[in-house]
Every structure is written in C-alpha cells, then in structure tokens.
Amino acid sequence: METMVAVAENLGVYLESLEALGRRVAGREPAWLRQRRERGMQRFSELGVPTTRDEEWKYTSLSELKRNDFRLAAPASRVISAGEIKSMGFNEIEGCRLVFVNGRFMSGLSSLEAGSKEVDAGSLRDFLESDSAEAHLGRYADLENHALAALNTAFIEDGAFVRIPDRVAVEKPIHLVFVTVAEQANQVSHPRTLIVAGRDSQATVIETYIGMGEEAYWTNAVTEVVTAENAHIQHYKLQQEHVAALHTGFTYARQARDSRFASNSLSVGGRLVRSDTHVRLEDAGCECVLNGLYAVTGHQHIDHHTIIDHAMPHCNSHQLYRGILDGHSTGVFNGKVIVRQDAQKTDAIQSNKNLLLSRNADINTKPQLEIEANDVRCTHGATVGQIDEEAMFYLQSRGINRDDARSLLTYAFAADIIESLNVEPLRKPLEQFLLSWVEQAEVSA
Amino acid sequence: MLEILNLSVTADKKDILKGINLSVQKGEVHAIMGPNGSGKSTLAQVLAGSDTYEVSSGEVTYEGEDLLELTPEERAQKGVFLAFQYPVEIPGVSNLYFLRTALNTIRKARGEEELDAMDFLTLAKDRMAALQMDDSMMQRAVNAGFSGGEKKRNEIFQMAILEPKLAILDETDSGLDIDALKLVSEGINKLRSPERAIIVVTHYQRLLNYIVPDYVHVLADGRIVKSGDKSLALELEEKGYGWIEEVAAEGELVRS
Numbered sequence: 001m002e003t004m005v006a007v008a009e010n011l012g013v014y015l016e017s018l019e020a021l022g023r024r025v026a027g028r029e030p031a032w033l034r035q036r037r038e039r040g041m042q043r044f045s046e047l048g049v050p051t052t053r054d055e056e057w058k059y060t061s062l063s064e065l066k067r068n069d070f071r072l073a074a075p076a077s078r079v080i081s082a083g084e085i086k087s088m089g090f091n092e093i094e095g096c097r098l099v100f101v102n103g104r105f106m107s108g109l110s111s112l113e114a115g116s117k118e119v120d121a122g123s124l125r126d127f128l129e130s131d132s133a134e135a136h137l138g139r140y141a142d143l144e145n146h147a148l149a150a151l152n153t154a155f156i157e158d159g160a161f162v163r164i165p166d167r168v169a170v171e172k173p174i175h176l177v178f179v180t181v182a183e184q185a186n187q188v189s190h191p192r193t194l195i196v197a198g199r200d201s202q203a204t205v206i207e208t209y210i211g212m213g214e215e216a217y218w219t220n221a222v223t224e225v226v227t228a229e230n231a232h233i234q235h236y237k238l239q240q241e242h243v244a245a246l247h248t249g250f251t252y253a254r255q256a257r258d259s260r261f262a263s264n265s266l267s268v269g270g271r272l273v274r275s276d277t278h279v280r281l282e283d284a285g286c287e288c289v290l291n292g293l294y295a296v297t298g299h300q301h302i303d304h305h306t307i308i309d310h311a312m313p314h315c316n317s318h319q320l321y322r323g324i325l326d327g328h329s330t331g332v333f334n335g336k337v338i339v340r341q342d343a344q345k346t347d348a349i350q351s352n353k354n355l356l357l358s359r360n361a362d363i364n365t366k367p368q369l370e371i372e373a374n375d376v377r378c379t380h381g382a383t384v385g386q387i388d389e390e391a392m393f394y395l396q397s398r399g400i401n402r403d404d405a406r407s408l409l410t411y412a413f414a415a416d417i418i419e420s421l422n423v424e425p426l427r428k429p430l431e432q433f434l435l436s437w438v439e440q441a442e443v444s445a
Numbered sequence: 446m447l448e449i450l451n452l453s454v455t456a457d458k459k460d461i462l463k464g465i466n467l468s469v470q471k472g473e474v475h476a477i478m479g480p481n482g483s484g485k486s487t488l489a490q491v492l493a494g495s496d497t498y499e500v501s502s503g504e505v506t507y508e509g510e511d512l513l514e515l516t517p518e519e520r521a522q523k524g525v526f527l528a529f530q531y532p533v534e535i536p537g538v539s540n541l542y543f544l545r546t547a548l549n550t551i552r553k554a555r556g557e558e559e560l561d562a563m564d565f566l567t568l569a570k571d572r573m574a575a576l577q578m579d580d581s582m583m584q585r586a587v588n589a590g591f592s593g594g595e596k597k598r599n600e601i602f603q604m605a606i607l608e609p610k611l612a613i614l615d616e617t618d619s620g621l622d623i624d625a626l627k628l629v630s631e632g633i634n635k636l637r638s639p640e641r642a643i644i645v646v647t648h649y650q651r652l653l654n655y656i657v658p659d660y661v662h663v664l665a666d667g668r669i670v671k672s673g674d675k676s677l678a679l680e681l682e683e684k685g686y687g688w689i690e691e692v693a694a695e696g697e698l699v700r701s
Contacts, residue, residue: 395543396521399554408543
C-alpha cells in the first residue's frame with residue numbers, strides 16, 4: 001500500500017514534466033513517437049520504481065527516487081565551452097562528437113564531421129522523419145520489464161542518432177558526450193541513443209556520461225543498438241558521473257546474422273549506479289563480446305546486470321567483467337547467459353572477477369547460465385579476492401615500495417580489460433585515468 | 446657485511462630456526478646445504494623480509510644496520526637480493542615494466558639517476574643475451590606461464606640487472622637441466638666480486654661444481670650443525686644427509 005502511494009506521489013512530478021514536454025513538442029512530434037512515449041508512461045506507471053523485493057533489484061535500492069522528486073533538468077544557465085568539454089577527459093578522441101548538456105543537443109559544442117559523409121549522426125530531433133527512427137526507436141528497450149527504460153521512453157525529446165549505411169566502414173569513432181550541469185538539486189535527464197548499423201557496416205561508438213556541479217542529480221539513459229547482417233559495432237560506455245550522482249543506464253542490442261557487437265564498459269563515477277546490457281543474438285553466426293571494468297571507492301554502489309540471449313545456433317559470446325572495490329563501496333554483478341533450444345553449437349564464456357582493496361568493501365556476484373540446447377559449450381565463473389600477499393612480497397623484495405606494489409597489482413588486475421580496448425586514442429587516456437584512480441583510491445584508503 | 450647472531454624463527458608457533466650463527470664477509474661465497482625441511486628456505490626468506498615468519502630471538506646486522514628493522518623494499522634498496530625458490534607469477538605486469546620500476550626505485554634510493562626506457566632496454570638486452578634468454582621474455586608478464594627453468598633464469602636475470610651487494614639464492618639450481626645450470630652458474634659467477642657476498646642455498650652438491658664456495662654450512666633441524674670448506678660438500682655428497690642427521694642428533698645429546 002505504501003509503495004502504491006509513493007509511486008502515485010512521484011508520478012505527479014513526472015506527469016507535470018511530461019505535460020510541459022508535450023507542450024514543447026506539440027505540432028512537431030510525429031504521431032508514432034507520441035504513441036511510444038505514451039506507452040512508456042503507461043508502463044512506468046504500471047510497474048513503478050523497482051524495489052528490493054524485485055529479484056533483479058535485490059541489492060540496489062532506488063528508495064531515494066521515491067523520497068525525492070526528480071524534476072526534468074532545465075537547460076544549463078551557464079555557458080559551457082568546447083574547451084571545458086575537451087578537458088573533462090578523452091580529448092584525444094578524434095572524429096565526430098555529439099555533445100548533450102542536460103539532455104539537450106548542443107550544436108555549438110558538437111562536431112559532426114564523421115570522416116564519412118555517408119554517416120547520419122546528430123540530434124535525434126533532426127532524424128525523427130527518417131524511416132530508421134520510426135522503424136527502430138523504442139523497439140528493443142524492454143518496456144515490459146524495465147520501468148526506468150519505460151520512463152526514459154516517455155521522455156524522448158532529444159537524443160543521439162547514429163546510422164551507418166550498408167557497406168560503410170567508419171574509421172574514426174563517433175563520440176557521444178552526455179553532460180549534466182547540476183545547478184539545481186534533484187534534476188533528472190533521460191539520455192536516449194539509437195544506433196542503426198547497416199549491412200556489412202562497421203563503426204565504433206563511444207558514450208561518455210559526465211557531470212559538473214555539486215548537486216545530486218539522476219541520469220537515466222537508454223541506448224538501443226541494432227545491427228543488420230554482418231555489421232561490426234564496437235560500443236563503449238564510459239560512466240564518469242559526478243560522485244553525488246545516480247546513474248541508471250540500459251543498453252539493448254539486437255544482432256542479425258553474422259554480426260558482431262562488442263561492448264566495453266568502464267564505470268567509475270556516480271554514487272548509485274545501475275547499468276544493464278541486454279544482447280539478443282537473433283540469427284546464426286553472431287559474435288558478442290561484453291567487457292566491463294568497474295572501479296569504485298568511498299560509499300559508491302555499483303550494479304551491473306547483463307543478459308546475453310542466444311536464440312540461434314553457431315553464435316559466440318564472450319563476457320569478461322572485472323571489478324575493483326575500495327573504501328566502503330559495494331558492488332553487484334549479475335550476468336545471465338540464456339541458450340535457447342535452437343541455439344545449438346553456442347560457445348559462451350562468462351567471467352566476473354573482483355578485487356577487494358578494503359575490508360569494508362563488498363560485492364555480490366552471480367553468474368547465471370540457462371541452457372535449453374544440448375550441444376553447446378558454456379563456461380562461467382566468478383571470483384572475489386584480495387591483493388595477493390605473495391606477489392606483494394615479491395615486488396617489495398625487488399625494491400618496489402609497498403604502495404607502488406599495491407598500485408601495480410591493482411592495475412595489473414584490470415590490464416587485460418584495458419588491453420582489449422582496441423581504440424588507440426582511448427587506451428592511453430584510460431590507462432592514465434586508471435593509474436591515477438588507483439593512486440587516489442590508495443590515498444583515501 | 447652480514448652477521449647473524451643466535452637467530453631463532455617460528456612459523457605458526459612452530460620453531461623452524463633454532464639459533465643460527467653465521468658471519469659473511471664481502472667477497473665471500475657461502476653455501477648452505479641441508480635436507481628438506483631443515484630451515485634453509487626459511488633463513489633465506491627471513492633475510493629478505495618475509496612476514497610469514499616471526500623472529501623470536503637473535504639479531505641480524507647488515508652493513509652495520511639492524512636488518513630485521515627494515516622493510517623488504519628497504520633491504521632491496523640497500524642491496525639485498527633474494528632469488529626465490531618459487532618465483533611468483535604476476536599476470537598483467539610485463540617483465541620490462543616491473544624490472545625497470547624496480548631498478549629505478551633502487552637507483553633513486555641510492556641517489557643515482559633513473560634510467561630512461563632506451564638505456565634500460567640496452568642494459569636488459571645485454572644481460573639477457575648472457576643468459577641466452579629470448580628478448581620476448583621482456584614483454585611477457587612476470588613469470589606468468591614460464592616454465593620452471595625460465596622462472597629460475599628470470600630470477601638470475603633480475604639479479605644481473607639489480608646488481609645487489611648481498612645475493613641470496615634459494616635453490617636456484619632445483620629443477621634445472623645441466624645446460625641451464627651452467628648458464629645460471631655463469632650468470633652468478635659473473636657477479637662474484639670483492640665487493641659482493643653470495644649465499645647459495647641448495648639441496649644438491651651439483652651446483653657447487655660450478656659455483657665454488659668459500660664456505661659450506663650444513664643446516665639440519667634449524668641449526669648449523671657443521672661448517673667447513675668446499676670439501677664438506679663433497680663429503681656430504683658421498684655420505685648423504687643421513688650422516689648429518691646423526692651428527693645433529695649427537696649435538697642434541699651433547700647439549701642436553
């Protein structure tokens with residue numbers, strides 16, 4: 001009963017924001033989008049904010065979404081410069097850059113030169129009339145089960161749109177930067193991304209989430225990726241929200257025959273973070289790689305849920321998630337691999353390893369396999385460990401100071417994830433970032 | 446250089462070393478032999494600063510300093526080196542990065558200039574060639590997936606780079622074939638100098654054909670029960686450790 005009341009109270013805030021949105025987009029929003037948004041709101045009001053009684057949210061409480069009214073973020077009042085965006089990290093990344101501030105596309109901060117004129121990349125608003133948008137937007141997000149994805153859908157106003165036509169290979173990465181400038185307390189934005197990869201196409205898309213300002217805010221992101229036959233998509237999610245932020249993010253990928261989808265997630269920011277990746281391998285010959293690294297400290301809480309759904313035969317999936325937890329941080333990893341009856345000859349590997357740097361840090365890890373086919377090779381495993389004291393002594397016995405030895409071993413724990421990042425301009429800054437993270441974590445430890 | 450006085454050590458409340466006395470001067474090579482479980486490796490580990498063991502009594506003075514008061518890294522920075530019996534695998538850290546970090550930390554502690562990447566590589570290649578190690582070893586993770594022989598060679602390679610004043614070699618010969626043994630021994634002999642001391646811990650006399658010691662000590666049941674020159678090693682080879690254990694038992698009788 002209490003829950004119902006809480007949802008109903010909150011709903012008022014969302015409805016208010018939604019009405020204002022409706023007025024803003026009236027007359028220029030296509031009918032199909034309005035219908036999808038309405039359906040999103042309907043599902044959200046039916047499902048309500050997840051509670052810890054929900055098995056999928058057992059260890060991650062969103063109770064503060066009920067305690068506080070999160071209002072749709074207003075445009076940032078202060079002017080953000082392109083230099084500021086660049087200085088926030090990963091400024092070595094060349095190529096197309098789309099920048100969103102508080103959910104709004106900023107053309108002045110963006111650079112649309114993708115290196116290939118054939119690629120459509122820009123504000124979703126500019127592509128709403130395209131067939132791709134109507135055919136795909138909102139088609140893959142799981143509105144039946146995911147209340148927050150439904151809420152995001154209800155608030156589609158702007159977002160990132162990337163379409164790679166058939167047979168086009170984009171050399172330079174396409175970088176999507178979602179910035180929150182938190183000038184007021186409890187503001188929310190709902191970043192939305194649609195990536196449509198044509199037949200035989202190839203591209204790398206990087207999503208970065210960052211925050212400025214000291215106020216608490218909430219980012220509720222949804223990304224949909226759909227690949228046509230034989231498309232190769234490299235997807236990166238770099239979550240560097242402000243340490244006071246809530247981040248909930250849902251990535252849905254749908255793979256067609258012989259396609260390859262590689263997801264690399266680096267998650268270090270935010271106070272309360274939930275990141276879901278759901279991949280459905282719809283036809284034969286697909287390959288899916290999910291690599292992830294989370295590194296948290298202080299009182300951060302970070303939760304990753306992944307589902308890889310093998311529907312058809314001869315597909316591979318390879319999942320490797322690593323976690324480093326320091327301070328009083330807590331983490332959750334829940335990875336599910338589903339192998340359906342028709343998915344014979346599936347080759348699936350799933351691994352989650354965690355390094356606890358402090359006695360007060362905690363991780364709940366649960367790799368799961370659901371296999372209905374009988375001719376498959378599936379392995380999974382999870383480990384939780386501390387820094388190896390024998391290795392520490394070995395390094396120290398060579399003259400390396402204890403703190404440096406600890407940094408070195410912490411970094412080494414994540415090294416194979418870093419090495420798997422094959423975007424050169426990304427690897428160096430990531431290495432630097434991680435090294436400094438490790439050092440900082442130690443100072444605060 | 447190194448004075449060990451009545452050193453007793455326990456692990457898990459069990460007495461492992463029961464009053465070791467040993468004096469090592471610059472330029473000397475000492476061999477410590479003994480049956481398995483006699484405490485040889487414990488002595489080596491304690492000198493390097495392992496905290497697996499507890500020193501219950503005794504003193505160790507190294508170049509006038511209380512060695513036991515120093516952290517493992519301080520000992521290394523002051524020139525103590527232990528070649529591990531079981532070198533530790535460290536996936537994710539390349540040999541190159543590891544060793545350059547180690548060398549530069551030690552150089553810094555000694556007030557010497559750090560080596561840049563190029564100079565270090567030149568030095569490393571030179572030392573590797575001497576040990577007939579493949580250059581690719583530098584790029585591989587520290588000891589990860591190395592064969593037993595490769596690990597031992599890697600220890601001696603590290604020693605050749607770090608150039609310690611006091612090198613303690615813990616069963617570096619175990620598991621090596623004769624070719625590898627010769628190479629490793631050459632590597633060790635190259636480091637012999639009037640300024641350096643070497644302690645060779647071994648179970649087998651074979652190594653001492655290549656590294657000829659100035660002194661041989663026999664350790665049994667946590668005590669040095671016999672000391673002598675290189676001929677003691679030969680005697681041991683001939684009579685076996687059973688003989689020494691008898692000697693140790695007699696010592697026990699005398700003491701009681």
